[in-house]
Amino acid sequence: xxxxxxxxxxxxxxxxxxxxxxxxxxxxxxxxxxxxxxxxxxxxxxxxxxxxxxxxxxxxxxxxxxxxxxxxxxxxxxxxxxxxxxxxxxxxxxxxxxxxxxxxxxxxxxxxxxxxxxxxxxxxxxxxxxxxxxxxxxxxxxxxxxxxxxxxxxxxxxxxxxxxxxxxxxxxxxxxxxxxxxx
Numbered sequence: 001x002x003x004x005x006x007x008x009x010x011x012x013x014x015x016x017x018x019x020x021x022x023x024x025x026x027x028x029x030x031x032x033x034x035x036x037x038x039x040x041x042x043x044x045x046x047x048x049x050x051x052x053x054x055x056x057x058x059x060x061x062x063x064x065x066x067x068x069x070x071x072x073x074x075x076x077x078x079x080x081x082x083x084x085x086x087x088x089x090x091x092x093x094x095x096x097x098x099x100x101x102x103x104x105x106x107x108x109x110x111x112x113x114x115x116x117x118x119x120x121x122x123x124x125x126x127x128x129x130x131x132x133x134x135x136x137x138x139x140x141x142x143x144x145x146x147x148x149x150x151x152x153x154x155x156x157x158x159x160x161x162x163x164x165x166x167x168x169x170x171x172x173x174x175x176x177x178x179x180x181x182x183x
Contacts, residue, residue: 007142010126011164015107017053018061018082018094018120019154021071023113024130025062027150038068043150049158050078052171056162061097063090065116090120111157113137113149128157 022028025046031039050060061082062075068085075083087093090110098108109126110117113133121127121140129141130153138144143160145153162168 007126007160008164010142011109011161013107013125014058014109014161014165015103016059016061016098016101017109017111017126017157017161018063018097019050019110020090020112020114020117021062021064021068022066023133023149024111025074025150025154027148028113029150038070040068040070040074041150042074043152043154045152046150046154046158047074047078049155050080052162053158054079056165056167056171058161059101059103061094063087063093063110063120065090090117091123094120094123109161111154126161128153128160 019025025042026040033039054060059082060080061084062071062080063084064071065087066085071085072083082097084093094108094110098105105123106125108124109128110120110124111128112121113130115134115136117137118140121137127141128143128145129137130147130149131145132148143157145156147153147156159168162171
């Protein structure tokens with residue numbers, strides 16, 4: 001894991017932030033109905049963090065190894081148009097997306113939680129892992145969150161990025177109460 005100052009420097013350059021699903025945007029649990037339908041739980045605060053990134057002009061993406069209709073639904077709900085499911089080689093997928101968007105790898109970030117994420121994390125200028133992620137993912141990450149996957153880790157990363165770019169105060173301002181005017 002990099003120093004906090006190094007993580008801030010890396011986050012300042014970000015133009016794209018990509019996320020894994022299982023263990024990052026969800027807690028990694030898989031639920032199956034009797035009909036065989038896969039279900040996942042997503043954190044609404046994490047979702048708002050992603051929306052704040054988008055409103056600040058940072059492109060968001062999902063790159064995940066599994067396929068699930070509920071992930072497509074969540075991506076649509078969040079306005080994430082760069083959705084890649086069933087990906088075996090996440091690093092190659094991200095490299096292709098960066099080429100398509102004209103973004104350098106030093107301006108890209110990825111949040112992953114396990115060994116399948118190490119290569120994609122390594123090619124990015126910024127990487128993050130949840131506090132309950134695999135030890136090797138945490139070692140690879142520029143930032144390890146205090147929160148666990150599916151339990152606020154994504155929001156923590158989003159606010160870290162916005163803060164590093166000097167955008168957090170403006171991003172939160174619309175929801176902060178205004179002090180009563182003095183008469």
